[in-house]
Amino acid sequence: MSHAFPCYLIEKSEAGVSASLTERTIDDLPPGDTLIQVGYSSLNYKDALAVQGHPGVVSKFPHVPGIDAAGVVESCSSGIFQPGDEVIVTGYGLGDEDWGGYAGYIRVPAEWVVSLPVGLSLFESMIYGTAGFTAARGVDHLRHNGVMPDCGEIVVTGATGGVGSLAVTILAHLGYDVVAVTGKTESHDFLRELGAKRIISREEVNDTSNSLLLKGKWAGAVDTVGGNILATIIRSAKQHATVTCCGLVAGAEFAATVYPFILRGVRLVGIDSDQCPMLKRRELWSHMASDWRPPQLESLARTVTLDGLPAEVQRILKGGITGRVVVQPVRD
Ligand SMILES: NC(=O)c1ccc[n+]([C@@H]2O[C@H](COP(=O)([O-])OP(=O)(O)OC[C@H]3O[C@@H](n4cnc5c(N)ncnc54)[C@H](OP(=O)(O)O)[C@@H]3O)[C@@H](O)[C@H]2O)c1
Structure with a gap:
């Protein structure tokens, strides 16, 4: 079973980091008890950093990026999965410490693997x-912090990006009034179709005054960009609001005082999807396949093969992606 399969390989030499579409065999894969034939992967901001050999993401070369993979189990020596099982792997070390989903196969520990939930295809999962x-x-x-649809508006930043567009559409589907923040004026119709009630510019959530607190507007926030936009949202969060923070495309640092936290009881919650516990992982995938599944899911995606990746990587690094890019490592 050492036949060659396509993979997108990142190498480092004295000349720098280079990416190429090449072939590898099963024997080249990292150790693990579960061998999965990859049907689909996807493009995330972190993957674009990996393609560039970013030291915060790639620790050893050669490397295969792709922090997501959905496919069919070919073998599982621990017996936890059976050949033919349809499965998803996201996060942990996939495409990070270990070779990822931009290849015909991945080999991973069974502990990283989630069974494809009923109601979702492999393509949809990616x-x-x-x-x-x-x-x-x-x-x-x-929701865990009591922010329900009747609490008021939820602001989502980076709204046309991967995390942002899916947050807008899941929240809208669950009945929340979503205010989408975008830098793309040409994408307002797209955001309305996802269910955004209002669309505002990045400038409207990028306050540069020295005010310790701003007018309370948001019952909750899904912030995907960080930096001063996150700082502004925290200062304009309403009493008992919850602000979630997952990304840093606008900056890794932000200035804050304790006032929003001690006067308004604002909660700031960090999101680390990579190491999310397996029980919670299964619970969330089950929601995503059923009651949280937005009707517009399919309309969010474009598919590229490995040779189409370089252009998409450049686009996501410039913040130019709208929706999601599904990667198909092996053509039908
Ligand atoms: N913590 C975790 O577990 C986790 C998991 C996944 C992703 N992330 C992080 O979340 C962030 C978003 O990831 P993604 O995959 O959704 O990326 P993405 O598809 O590139 O989306 C990011 C969006 O942010 C907006 N944006 C870009 N540059 C900006 C800037 N300078 N200032 C303000 N807004 C800007 C753009 O949306 P608009 O044009 O609509 O404004 C862009 O589409 C990344 O930092 C990523 O590393 C973290």
């Missing part, structure tokens, strides 16, 4: 991918 899972984790934190 429309969600880590982006959708992170959005769902954010929604789950809002």
Whole structure:
């Protein structure tokens, strides 16, 4: 079983980091008890960093990126999964410490693997991918903290991006009034179709005054960008609001005082989808396949093969992606 399969390989030499579409065999894969034939992967911001050999993401070369994979189990020596089982792997070390989903096969520990929930196809699971899972984790934190649709408006930043677009559409589907923040004026119709009630510019959530508190507007937030936008949202969160934070495309640092937390009881919740416990993982995937599944899911996705990746990587690094890019490592 050492036949060659396509893979997108990142290598480092004295000349720098390079990416190429090449072939590898099963014997080249990292150890693990579960061998999975990959049907689909997806493109996340972190994957684009991995393609560039970013030291915060890739620790050793050569490397195969792809933090998401959905496919069919070929073998599982621990017996936890059976050949033919349809499964999803997102996060843990996939495409990070270990080779990821931009290849015909992955080999991973069974502990990383989630059975494809009833109601979702392999392709649909990768429309969600880590982006959708992170959005769902954010929604789950809002609900866990008592932020329900009657509490008021929920602001979502980076709204046309992967995490943002899925957060908008899941929240709208659950009956929340969603205010989408975007830098793309041409994407307002797209956001309305996802269910956003209002669309505002990044400038409207990027306050540069020295005010310790701003007018309370948001019952909750799914912030995917960080930086001063996150700082502004925290200061304009309403009494007992929950603000979730997962990303850093606008900046890794933000300035804050204790006032929103001690005067308004604002909660700031960090999201780490990578190491989300397996029980919660299964629960969220089950929601994503059923009651949280937005009707517009399919409309969010475009599919590329491995040779189409470089252009999409450049687009996501420039914040230019709208919705989700599903990656198909092996053509039909
Ligand atoms: N913590 C976790 O578990 C976790 C999981 C997944 C992703 N993330 C992080 O979440 C972030 C979003 O990931 P993604 O895959 O959704 O990326 P993405 O598809 O590129 O979306 C990011 C969106 O942010 C907006 N944006 C880009 N540059 C910006 C800037 N300078 N200032 C303000 N907004 C900007 C753009 O949306 P608009 O044009 O609509 O404004 C862009 O589409 C990344 O930082 C990623 O690393 C974290």
